[in-house]
Amino acid sequence: MSQTCWYVYVLRCNDGTLYAGCAIDLQERLQKHNQGVASKYTRSRLPVQIVYSEVLPDRGSALRREMAIKALSRQEKLLLISKFENK
Numbered sequence: 001m002s003q004t005c006w007y008v009y010v011l012r013c014n015d016g017t018l019y020a021g022c023a024i025d026l027q028e029r030l031q032k033h034n035q036g037v038a039s040k041y042t043r044s045r046l047p048v049q050i051v052y053s054e055v056l057p058d059r060g061s062a063l064r065r066e067m068a069i070k071a072l073s074r075q076e077k078l079l080l081i082s083k084f085e086n087k
Contacts, residue, residue, distance in 0.1 A: 007054070008062050008065045008066050010081060013048050014046055020069040
């Protein structure tokens with residue numbers, strides 16, 4: 001039995017806002033966002049780009065991490081993104 005990894009990601013929308021989500025296939029999810037069919041929030045803020053991602057072992061941990069990221073302030077999210085970009 002193969003184990004499926006989950007991705008937690010942060011998108012930067014065209015208007016500069018940040019959106020957190022999780023998915024099994026990160027590139028497919030990005031395509032869905034940019035087609036306007038993934039999230040009501042991002043639909044009017046296209047295009048979007050991935051500025052942060054991390055891999056988690058299962059859906060539960062991915063959902064918990066997504067909620068933790070959503071609870072961060074904008075400044076905290078920008079710091080998280082900055083650390084990720086400098087890796």
